[in-house]
Amino acid sequence: MTDSESSRGRPSIAERAERRERMDAGGRDRYSTLVRTLQAGRDVPLGRVRETRFEWNPIFWTLVKLALVLVAAYFITLFAYNWWRDQRVDTWTGPDAAVQSGQRLAGCDAANRQHDDLFPTWVRFQGVVYVLTDRRRPVIGNSEPGRTQFVETGYSQERIRILLPAAPVAGQPPDDLLLVVPPAFAGRIFDADPSCA
Numbered sequence: 179m180t181d182s183e184s185s186r187g188r189p190s191i192a193e194r195a196e197r198r199e200r201m202d203a204g205g206r207d208r209y210s211t212l213v214r215t216l217q218a219g220r221d222v223p224l225g226r227v228r229e230t231r232f233e234w235n236p237i238f239w240t241l242v243k244l245a246l247v248l249v250a251a252y253f254i255t256l257f258a259y260n261w262w263r264d265q266r267v268d269t270w271t272g273p274d275a276a277v278q279s280g281q282r283l284a285g286c287d288a289a290n291r292q293h294d295d296l297f298p299t300w301v302r303f304q305g306v307v308y309v310l311t312d313r314r315r316p317v318i319g320n321s322e323p324g325r326t327q328f329v330e331t332g333y334s335q336e337r338i339r340i341l342l343p344a345a346p347v348a349g350q351p352p353d354d355l356l357l358v359v360p361p362a363f364a365g366r367i368f369d370a371d372p373s374c375a
Contacts, residue, residue, distance in 0.1 A: 260293075268298065270340070272333035278302045279335065286374035296338075297357055297366050300374065303333075303340065304351040307375065308368035315343070317358050317365045328356060341365060 189197070263281055270277040279298035283289050288309045289300035301308045317326050328341035341356040351370065358365035 268335055270333045270335045272331065276302075276304070277333045277340070283307065283374060286371065288371050289374060296359065300371075301340070301355060301357070301368055303331075303355060306351040306370050306372075308355050309371040309374065311367050311369050313367040314364040315356055315367055316363060317341070317356070318363075326358075 265282070267278050267280045269275050270279065279301040281289075281293065281299050283300045286300060286307060286309070289307075292299040292310055294310060297310055299310045317328065319326055326341060328343055329345055331340045331342060333340045337359050339358055339360075341358055342352050343354060343356055344352070346352055353370055355368040356365040357368060
């Protein structure tokens with residue numbers, strides 16, 4: 179072996195034989211001695227579990243951001259729809275265009291304090307304003323007009339129909355209205371409110 183080979187750190191044959199003898203003479207298990215020799219004198223902690231750092235998957239954060247955007251879009255859309263619905267006045271189809279309804283009516287606190295996702299909060303029928311109440315009345319056979327136990331007015335808006343609980347008296351508006359959406363088994367009662375014009 180030349181001096182250049184030994185300067186590179188390559189052990190000579192004699193050095194290798196000396197190492198082998200040390201491994202055999204140590205009185206320990208040959209495997210553990212070999213491991214210690216390969217570690218080059220550095221202690222490797224045995225028996226300790228290496229700690230791994232928990233990391234979120236990048237897709238998880240993308241999904242979280244997408245979910246937040248969708249929730250925000252839902253609430254913004256819901257707010258915009260309710261605002262639009264509060265501003266409009268609907269005209270009902272029927273014998274004439276005199277019946278109107280909506281969610282908000284200027285000067286009608288009883289209607290303006292309420293909100294309903296399906297029904298309007300007020301209905302103008304025969305010149306009188308009727309306001310939504312919490313009361314309900316059962317309706318039998320409401321799937322087709324004219325088959326209920328109530329008097330049909332002929333006015334409807336989409337699927338909602340206006341029924342009268344009793345036969346109308348000539349020249350006198352009814353005390354209350356019943357609005358029904360088939361196939362529901364009950365209708366919502368609207369009471370006349372003279373404070374609303």
